Each structure stands twice: as C-alpha cells, then as structure tokens.
Amino acid sequence: MDRIEATYYVETPYPLADAAAVMAGEQSSGTFVAIPGETEELKLQYAARVEHVEELETATAPSLSAEQLPFEKYYRGKITLSWSFSNFGANLPVLCSTLMGNLYELRQFTGLKLIDIQLPDSYTQQFRGPKFGISGTAALISPEAKPPLIGTIIKPSVGLSITDTAEIVRKLVEAGIDFIKDDELMGSAANSPFKGRVQAVMDVLNKHQDKTGKKVMYAFNISDEMDNMLRNYDTIVNAGGSCAMVSLYSAGLTAVKRIADIGQLTIHGHRNGWGMLNRHPLLGVTFSAYQKLWRLAGVDQLHVNGIRNKFWESDESVINSIKACLTPMKGILPALPVLSSGQWGGQAIDTYKLTRTTDYLYLAGGGIMAHPGGINGGVTAIKQAWEAAVTGLTLAEAAQKYPAVQQAVEKFGKSK
Incomplete structure (x- = not known):
C-alpha cells in the first residue's frame, strides 16, 4: 500500500x-x-x-x-x-x-x-499544484520575459496614500521593473482601501501595457477573512490584474488552496511567520517539508529569504530552500523562489554562483528605492548585476563595467 x-x-x-x-x-x-x-x-x-x-x-x-x-x-x-x-x-x-x-x-x-x-x-498526482509556476509567471508579464524577474516592494510599507502608491508604481514601470508587490503589512488601510488601490495601480499598469506590450505584475495582498479574500480576488481579476498575494501562515492551508483552485491569478505566497516554525534547531519544521505542502496547495511563488539577508537565516539555509522549491514533484510544478530581505545587486553574483540558476523573482525594496540614482538607477543596477553574474564577472568587475552597479556598491556594499 x-x-x-x-x-x-x-x-x-x-x-x-x-x-x-x-x-x-x-x-x-x-x-x-x-x-x-x-x-x-x-x-x-x-x-x-x-x-x-x-x-x-x-x-x-x-x-x-x-x-x-x-x-x-x-x-x-x-x-x-x-x-x-x-x-x-x-x-x-x-x-x-x-x-x-x-x-x-x-x-x-x-x-x-x-x-x-x-x-x-x-x-x-491527486493535487493540481501551482497553475503557473516559473514559466507561467514570466509569460503573464510578457512573451519576452524570463527569469530572473526583477521586483520590488512598495515602501514605506504602510502609510502611503493611493495616489502616492500609484505614482511610485508609475516610476517603477518606467524604470523597467517586472514585478511589484504590496508589503505583507498592507491590506485595506484607512488611507488606502483595497479596491481603490487596485483600481489606481491597475490604471497605471494597463496604460503601460497599452504603450509597451509589457504587463508588469503587481501582487495585491488579499489576506483577510475568507469571504473578503474571495471579493478581493475578484476585484483584481475585474481590474485586469494577474497576481494575488497571500500571507500563508495567517490565512492557512485551506484558505490558500481555495484561492489557488480558482486559477485565474498567479499566487504569491508570503511566508511571514515562518521563523516561529523553524528558527529553533529542535522545534518546528524545515523549509524542505514546508514548501511541499504549499506547492500541493497551489502556491506559484514562494519566499525563501536571500543571501546575506537582514534576518537571522544563514546562506546555507537559503540555498537549501531555493533548491527545495525547484526539486521536482510528480505532477506538481516547481514554485518560483522569491528572494528578498535586504537584497541589492551585490548578492546576485554570489546567488548565481551558489545555485547556477536564474529561476528567481528577485525582490529589492531599499536596494531599489534608496539607490543613489533613484528608482531608475536601482532597477538598472540589479538587472546589470544579474547580467554580470551570468557572464561570470565578479562584483568588482561589474562595478567597473556598470556605473549603476558602482553606485550600489558605494551605497550598500560597505554597510554589508
């Protein structure tokens, strides 16, 4: 049996x-x-x-x-x-x-x-698993899009008005970003109600798509009570969006699977709270086991932290988490590993060297927003750092070749 x-x-x-x-x-x-x-x-x-x-x-x-x-x-x-x-x-x-x-x-x-x-x-094989996964996520953005997909998080995490958020989104898409997401702390705030935020952001993204053919993906945080999550999901679909973000621990397996089973949006799984399940060496669950359950539930994109992150997790643990998301399961697509937490272009080279893959959604909040060249410089620096990584350049060589990378090294490198 x-x-x-x-x-x-x-x-x-x-x-x-x-x-x-x-x-x-x-x-x-x-x-x-x-x-x-x-x-x-x-x-x-x-x-x-x-x-x-x-x-x-x-x-x-x-x-x-x-x-x-x-x-x-x-x-x-x-x-x-x-x-x-x-x-x-x-x-x-x-x-x-x-x-x-x-x-x-x-x-x-x-x-x-x-x-x-x-x-x-x-x-x-009794489960559908992720509907979109790695290649499906890229295809929703553009036929030409391929990993690593470069993304960011709206910062400040909370407190921005809908108008301010839409303006940041406009600058990001003009800079060439592939992916933007709500912070997990942003749901439907008093000064940024969910429906209004979706409409304002999608107005910007839809106009950009009409102009360029590229549909930048925005992960709206739908985490809420079940009925509200379903309403939030429909709001995104009706506005022409392509991605819903869910805080996995907070929402739970049943809610996440119910949302994923609808199949109209790619599911961005945020793992906030995971440290409670893993941080102690003799208590909880490893990421290897954890990610299998969420892939069965249908999560397309799954946070794995990042190299030299701002949290407690070691690089070895992060690498193991990346490999786990990409490990085959019969009938179940791999999940797109989402790298985040204190990332800027400097970690791209080591990340590629340690994993030999570009199958990533690479998120940088401060690494883009605080770049000396502004948002445009931040997006450019990370894209160029990944180009350098794949071609085998060191960070020093990349900085010498690309001015935006050099600015990032001067801003973020010394503090790391």
Whole structure:
C-alpha cells in the first residue's frame, strides 16, 4: 500500500525506539493506554509504522522545557514514520495534523523537528499544484520575459496614500521593473482601501501595457477573512490584474488552496511567520517539508529569504530552500523562489554562483528605492548585476563595467 513517510530530528530522555513507538501511536490509531478497539487488523491498515531510527549525539540538558525528573542524558536522533493514504486521503489539513500535530506536545520529547516528507507520485498526482509556476509567471508579464524577474516592494510599507502608491508604481514601470508587490503589512488601510488601490495601480499598469506590450505584475495582498479574500480576488481579476498575494501562515492551508483552485491569478505566497516554525534547531519544521505542502496547495511563488539577508537565516539555509522549491514533484510544478530581505545587486553574483540558476523573482525594496540614482538607477543596477553574474564577472568587475552597479556598491556594499 502507498504510504507517506516523514523524518524527524528528536531529543528525548528515553530510548529512541521507545520514543518512536509513542510517536507512531499518538499520530495514528493509538493513545496513552491500550484500548479494545485497536485490533491487530485495524493496526495493520491504519497504524503508523516506525520505519527507521538513527541514533546521533547526546546532550546533558534538555533543549525545551521537560518534566522535572533527574535525567542524566538526552538522546538525539532521526526517526522516520510512515502512514497509509487511507488515514487522510487528499485532505491537507488532516495530513498536517498527522505530520505536525500533537507530536510537539508529547512529554517524552524535549525537542522535535519535522525534517522532510516523502510524498509518493501516486499521492502528489491527486493535487493540481501551482497553475503557473516559473514559466507561467514570466509569460503573464510578457512573451519576452524570463527569469530572473526583477521586483520590488512598495515602501514605506504602510502609510502611503493611493495616489502616492500609484505614482511610485508609475516610476517603477518606467524604470523597467517586472514585478511589484504590496508589503505583507498592507491590506485595506484607512488611507488606502483595497479596491481603490487596485483600481489606481491597475490604471497605471494597463496604460503601460497599452504603450509597451509589457504587463508588469503587481501582487495585491488579499489576506483577510475568507469571504473578503474571495471579493478581493475578484476585484483584481475585474481590474485586469494577474497576481494575488497571500500571507500563508495567517490565512492557512485551506484558505490558500481555495484561492489557488480558482486559477485565474498567479499566487504569491508570503511566508511571514515562518521563523516561529523553524528558527529553533529542535522545534518546528524545515523549509524542505514546508514548501511541499504549499506547492500541493497551489502556491506559484514562494519566499525563501536571500543571501546575506537582514534576518537571522544563514546562506546555507537559503540555498537549501531555493533548491527545495525547484526539486521536482510528480505532477506538481516547481514554485518560483522569491528572494528578498535586504537584497541589492551585490548578492546576485554570489546567488548565481551558489545555485547556477536564474529561476528567481528577485525582490529589492531599499536596494531599489534608496539607490543613489533613484528608482531608475536601482532597477538598472540589479538587472546589470544579474547580467554580470551570468557572464561570470565578479562584483568588482561589474562595478567597473556598470556605473549603476558602482553606485550600489558605494551605497550598500560597505554597510554589508
């Protein structure tokens, strides 16, 4: 029978094999005590299996709060469990409850992190996944558009009037930008109601398309209660837009899948809140597992942070996240990795060197808005930096060749 496997990195004061058995019981047919209804026949079909236990290092103190008993050591290791499809079917919320539910509450563990999920082809083929993905996103902008797509975020994040926002959008499209997005903090503010903002921005973008043939993509943040999200979605469609942004953690899998299933707009998935799920090394979920669930839900574009970012995440973690989005899943398109967080042209060269791909949506807020040459200089500098990256130039060589890149190095390079 087809099964889904999940691998966890755990810490426990008990023998790993015993702890693994507790995990399997709690997340399938068992409970804290033997019950008459859990027959051998039932367990054969529905009980979780312990597939593998690998002992690693030990620790002398618990990583997370634990029961107050005098344990001398805490065992760390990897545990792989598996479940039959019969337990949850193509139901993402129940799948998540199975993979990441009460496991984190179990007193037997002082650390537990979901490392990865193995989803067989027969399971992923039950989902449509992203409708547009990488090539589809580019095609919505222009037949000539190809990654890396260069984008930005409206800054200041909140507080701008609709008129001010539209004026910034006008300057950005004239500078040659491919993509613009609301900040995740901007929904329908008192001085920038959603419907009015969409209409004003799309007036600018539609006029630019009539003039040039290029339809710059704007990701409007539709995150809200479900009924409002659907209304916001329709507002974008009726105005001629091509992209809806959703804060994934805030909206949830069911809402995101409902929106993605409509299929008229590409879905820009913002991962704000993800640090709560990942930042501790022995708690939460890795991005590798996280992105698979959102791709099943239909997210086309997925934030992965960026090289030398302004947050806590290491470059190695960012690179792994990029590779995860691009890793094939049967019947499911890759998600377009969205690089952001303190990005300017200087990181483009290292990003390409470390990944050897240009399949990116490369977002720079301050890196464009604060460029000494203004918005036009900021967009030009990032485009030229990516040209330099692909042709094998160093940042110093790119700065020597391109004045806009040199200005960016002088403005942003020294602070990095």
